[in-house]
Amino acid sequence: xxxxxxxxxxxxxxxxxxxxxxxxxxxxxxxxxxxxxxxxxxxxxxxxxxxxxxxxxxxxxxxxxxxxxxxxxxxxxxxxxxxxxxxxxxxxxxxxxxxxxxxxxxxxxxxxxxxxxxxxxxxxxxxxxxxxxxxxxxxxxxxxxxxxxxxxxxxxxxxxxxxxxxxxxxxxxxxxxxxxxxxxxxxxxxxxxxxxxxxxxxxxxxxxxxxxxxxxxxxxxxxxxxxxxxxxxxxxxxxxxxxxxxxxxxxxxxxxxxxxxxxxxxxxxxxxxxxxxxxxxxxxxxxxxxxxxxxxxxxxxxxxxxxxxxxxxxxxxxxxxxxxxxxxxxxxxxxxxxxxxxxxxxxxxxxxxxxxxxxxxxxxxxxxxxxx
Numbered sequence: 001x002x003x004x005x006x007x008x009x010x011x012x013x014x015x016x017x018x019x020x021x022x023x024x025x026x027x028x029x030x031x032x033x034x035x036x037x038x039x040x041x042x043x044x045x046x047x048x049x050x051x052x053x054x055x056x057x058x059x060x061x062x063x064x065x066x067x068x069x070x071x072x073x074x075x076x077x078x079x080x081x082x083x084x085x086x087x088x089x090x091x092x093x094x095x096x097x098x099x100x101x102x103x104x105x106x107x108x109x110x111x112x113x114x115x116x117x118x119x120x121x122x123x124x125x126x127x128x129x130x131x132x133x134x135x136x137x138x139x140x141x142x143x144x145x146x147x148x149x150x151x152x153x154x155x156x157x158x159x160x161x162x163x164x165x166x167x168x169x170x171x172x173x174x175x176x177x178x179x180x181x182x183x184x185x186x187x188x189x190x191x192x193x194x195x196x197x198x199x200x201x202x203x204x205x206x207x208x209x210x211x212x213x214x215x216x217x218x219x220x221x222x223x224x225x226x227x228x229x230x231x232x233x234x235x236x237x238x239x240x241x242x243x244x245x246x247x248x249x250x251x252x253x254x255x256x257x258x259x260x261x262x263x264x265x266x267x268x269x270x271x272x273x274x275x276x277x278x279x280x281x282x283x284x285x286x287x288x289x290x291x292x293x294x295x296x297x298x299x300x301x302x303x304x305x306x307x308x309x310x311x312x313x314x315x316x317x318x319x320x321x322x323x324x325x326x327x328x329x330x331x332x333x334x335x336x337x338x339x340x341x342x343x344x345x346x347x348x349x350x351x352x353x354x355x356x357x358x359x360x361x362x363x364x365x366x367x368x369x370x371x372x
Contacts, residue, residue: 001119001120002119003118003119006115007340023360023363028223028307029353031265036268039267039272044267053257056253058244058247060231063263065078068080068266070266071192074207075204075235079235080232081243084254087250088217088230088232089112092213097117097120099121100149102147102151106129106159108342109154109156109160111339113188114154125145129162134301137159137164143173143177152185153178153186155186157191157202158192158303160188160348161308163304163308165303165305171203184211185211186214187204187206189216190216190219191221191306194221194276194280196304196305210236213234213236213239213243216231217230218266220306221273222273228255228258229254229255279352279354280307280352284302287300287309288302290364294364298312308351309351317371318344319344323335330363334349335349
């Protein structure tokens with residue numbers, strides 16, 4: 001397999017730990033191990049204190065899969081495979097696809113969602129979000145572009161990088177289109193539970209469609225990216241078996257300490273999510289005020305869910321120039337749209353971190369220096 005450079009990850013590798021303020025992060029404020037262990041119940045503390053650092057079960061520890069299964073309406077522990085989040089994308093694409101298959105992927109997208117399919121030898125069509133409709137992914141476009149050789153549709157809601165969250169009817173139509181053509185549906189749900197209005201939360205695709213495979217994890221919603229714990233969920237038993245077999249060639253099994261920590265987090269989900277949502281809402285208010293003060297420079301559509309938004313530059317500067325200037329002048333990291341292969345008008349801003357007020361202050365102070 002020959003796969004292209006992962007532009008976003010290379011950008012972060014160069015800049016993420018060299019700036020004073022990371023205003024491009026897509027995760028919630030990282031939780032400390034000490035804080036997490038304070039939330040552990042008696043059973044979880046026994047697991048932690050008696051933990052042996054040997055191999056774990058390939059499909060994931062039973063206690064972790066039981067905790068994950070409670071997230072879903074119709075998923076049992078045996079219908080889950082624990083893996084690192086981006087590993088889950090790699091496994092699912094290789095389990096489902098073969099060279100020559102047709103894939104439709106939401107766009108802009110986290111590059112792995114499309115690039116792994118391209119590297120396999122698939123034809124990938126971009127299903128572009130409509131900024132004029134609040135970054136909506138129109139199911140009518142999807143219906144027109146599904147072909148007899150379409151094998152997979154790839155979606156991501158809440159969406160990275162725009163923060164789009166479709167209405168329920170749009171998701172239902174997507175599922176109807178996939179079911180009618182017997183097409184697999186890969187649903188990246190890493191930002192689930194970060195909806196500002198819980199009433200807008202969508203059901204997991206694997207709860208409503210038998211040929212869906214869903215990606216979840218603790219990186220974004222729980223602020224535990226360093227744990228490297230995610231999972232795939234599907235009701236397709238044959239697909240699950242192929243996923244497990246492929247994992248033998250990647251990580252084989254997950255980190256034993258991380259499995260225990262992820263279990264504690266899932267059992268404390270209400271508390272962790274509530275704290276993260278409170279921070280997100282405060283940060284969004286700060287961003288709203290900032291963009292209101294600079295309506296001649298930026299167009300801002302407040303996202304309804306997740307931890308990221310995708311403002312548009314109204315100046316003559318490119319996103320690469322703007323983001324580069326903010327790194328050098330303000331020590332503030334923003335993510336230009338070029339890493340998503342989405343032109344030069346937009347940039348991603350993250351609002352899940354505690355440092356956002358200071359980052360916005362530093363950013364605003366350097367706008368004149370950047371000619372804005």
